[in-house]
Amino acid sequence: MIDQSIKFDLDLIKRYDKAGPRYTSYPTALELHEGFGEADYRRHIERSNAAGGPLSLYFHIPFCDTVCFYCACNKIVTKNRAHAEPYLDNLCQEIALQGALFDKNRKVDQLHWGGGTPTFLSYGQMQRLMAVTRAHFNLHDDDSGQYSIEVDPRETNDRTIAQLRELGFNRISLGLQDFDAEVQKAVNRLQSREQTFAVLEAARKEGFRSTNIDLIYGLPLQTAETFARTLEQVLAYAPDRFSIFNYAHMPSRFKTQRQINEADLPSAALKLDILQMVGRKLTEAGYVYIGMDHFAKPDDELAVAQREGKLYRNFQGYSTHSDCDLIGLGITSIGRVGDAYIQNYKELDEYDKAISAGHLPVYKGVELDEDDKLRRTMITQLICHFDLTFSSIEQTFNIVFAEHFAPELENLEIMQTDGLLRMTADGIQVLPAGRLLIRNICMVFDKYLAIKQRQFSRVI
Known part of the structure; x- marks a missing residue:
């Protein structure tokens, strides 16, 4: 049975408290x-x-x-x-x-x-x-x-x-x-x-x-x-x-x-x-x-x-x-249909204009490519279940995980040293001290983050 406990490590939280997404979607x-x-x-x-x-x-x-x-x-x-x-x-x-x-x-x-x-x-x-x-x-x-x-x-x-x-x-x-x-x-x-x-x-x-x-x-x-x-x-x-x-x-x-x-x-x-x-x-x-x-x-x-x-x-x-x-229905709402995210107009007048003309009130969206779907699957698994099995990702996306994500795995080494997670040849397990900082772990696999980080709230 999964361990659903958390460990509050004040020093770790202070060191890792930076801006980052909440990952209600990937890409955000x-x-x-x-x-x-x-x-x-x-x-x-x-x-x-x-x-x-x-x-x-x-x-x-x-x-x-x-x-x-x-x-x-x-x-x-x-x-x-x-x-x-x-x-x-x-x-x-x-x-x-x-x-x-x-x-x-x-x-x-x-x-x-x-x-x-x-x-x-x-x-x-x-x-x-x-x-x-x-x-x-x-x-x-x-x-x-x-x-x-x-x-x-x-x-x-x-x-x-x-x-x-x-x-x-x-x-x-x-x-x-x-x-x-x-x-x-x-x-x-x-x-x-x-x-x-x-x-x-x-x-x-x-x-x-x-x-x-x-x-x-x-x-x-x-x-x-x-x-x-x-x-x-x-x-x-x-x-x-x-x-x-x-x-x-x-x-x-x-x-x-x-x-x-x-x-x-x-x-x-x-x-x-x-x-x-x-x-x-x-x-x-x-x-x-x-x-x-x-x-x-x-x-x-x-x-x-x-x-x-x-x-x-x-x-x-x-x-x-x-x-x-x-x-998603109504102004500003966001949906996920198939391999796309879709957002409606945010302002009442634009929403009204589209509806009055018989159009779907689509303001913007994004179609996910294969890399997006791969990283979304991994981030979802980590943020929901605090672990990731490499073999399941490899079978689904036809990759060799250690080769495909070599830089990311190297970046996780310091988190492993800090006790946030444990890495083996089979996968990643987030430890109780890392669960409050799960956003930080997911951020390692976010290819869009570097140029957008200032627009997110702090993780803690």
């Missing part, structure tokens, strides 16, 4: 370009239909009632709910356009609404969106699909949760970030314990099969002690999963972050103290480290998939369905 989204257009996407859909297999759908709902200063998502902040209606019209039209191109026999095994705040939509609007989706894609009717939604507890109540369950959702992720009152004021997200846990309890009552809590460390005014109090309060309700993200302060890229007082941000040393505390408390509570920012109960689907060698990673994070082509 930075490699998408405008030379890839609608005709290219249609060609990959045809190939995808010929290959068959299930589908995954991602819907981007960009609206938020208020702005959280730390947010780096593509969002539209408004209190006017009527602003969602024209966007919903276009989104439904895009569903029809895309649905017409995919084989109707292909089941939708996964579906996810993200944002923004998906529950910004009214119940009637959510009903309409799901009905249109069912009309154009082959959704499960027996609750066997993995249909998830991100919710803001400030925008959700018992009735909303019951409605979401009625619409077919069976997995839910709750945004929280931190309960400390001063931290909440500093990031403009005021959210009570009562709001949060009422939604969590309602989800369990309605039969949601998985509950996730999102937290962020590194926010202004946080300390290890205050964040520990937040974590202890959440642990008392024992969600199935935790996503605990490192706040990446990049105000030059994300304007809302300019409203954060940089003097209030915790030091790098303090962030490491918080991270160490988080790892200790969650493992003591019985959660296992999945990778990156994710912890789960041992019987959660993610933990089971990892032990069985079936875990995968896509633009929504860790996933249990590596066999699904991912279709």
Whole structure:
């Protein structure tokens, strides 16, 4: 059985803490370009239909009632709910356009609404969106699909949760970030314990099969002690999963972050103290480290998939369905169909113009070559399962691993000396001290990284 433990080595983390991708894809989204257009996407859909297999759908709902200063998502902040209606019209039209191109026999095994705040939509609007989706894609009717939604507890109540369950959702992720009152004021997200846990309890009552809590460390005014109090309060309700993200302060890229007082941000040393505390408390509570920012109960689907060698990673994070082509719907969403990544337009007016003309709203994309597919397979295996067997790569891609990746293997020698991994003639095994630094290990195999590294957040 796979060892899902981690080891917190402060010296190693300090030495390896540099900017790098999160590898929700390889190549990363930075490699998408405008030379890839609608005709290219249609060609990959045809190939995808010929290959068959299930589908995954991602819907981007960009609206938020208020702005959280730390947010780096593509969002539209408004209190006017009527602003969602024209966007919903276009989104439904895009569903029809895309649905017409995919084989109707292909089941939708996964579906996810993200944002923004998906529950910004009214119940009637959510009903309409799901009905249109069912009309154009082959959704499960027996609750066997993995249909998830991100919710803001400030925008959700018992009735909303019951409605979401009625619409077919069976997995839910709750945004929280931190309960400390001063931290909440500093990031403009005021959210009570009562709001949060009422939604969590309602989800369990309605039969949601998985509950996730999102937290962020590194926010202004946080300390290890205050964040520990937040974590202890959440642990008392024992969600199935935790996503605990490192706040990446990049105000030059994300304007809302300019409203954060940089003097209030915790030091790098303090962030490491918080991270160490988080790892200790969650493992003591019985959660296992999945990778990156994710912890789960041992019987959660993610933990089971990892032990069985079936875990995968896509633009929504860790996933249990590596066999699904991912279709992105709505502004800024990114899909993976066949051997291509595709992103929709990021701005409402461009999205509207394409949809109004009856075109797929393809903004840019990239077609993977054989080297991309080879490196993607390796990076996915490492970041999901913390090991890599050379023979499986050699058989799949007809290479001699030691010859093909001689420079990379040489670069890994120092990581082996530092105790991050173990290399043999058969493969690479990431050790407990290397799991928190898995991004660094994957970066060794990233041929695009050298010229793009400044555009990524730090790994810790």
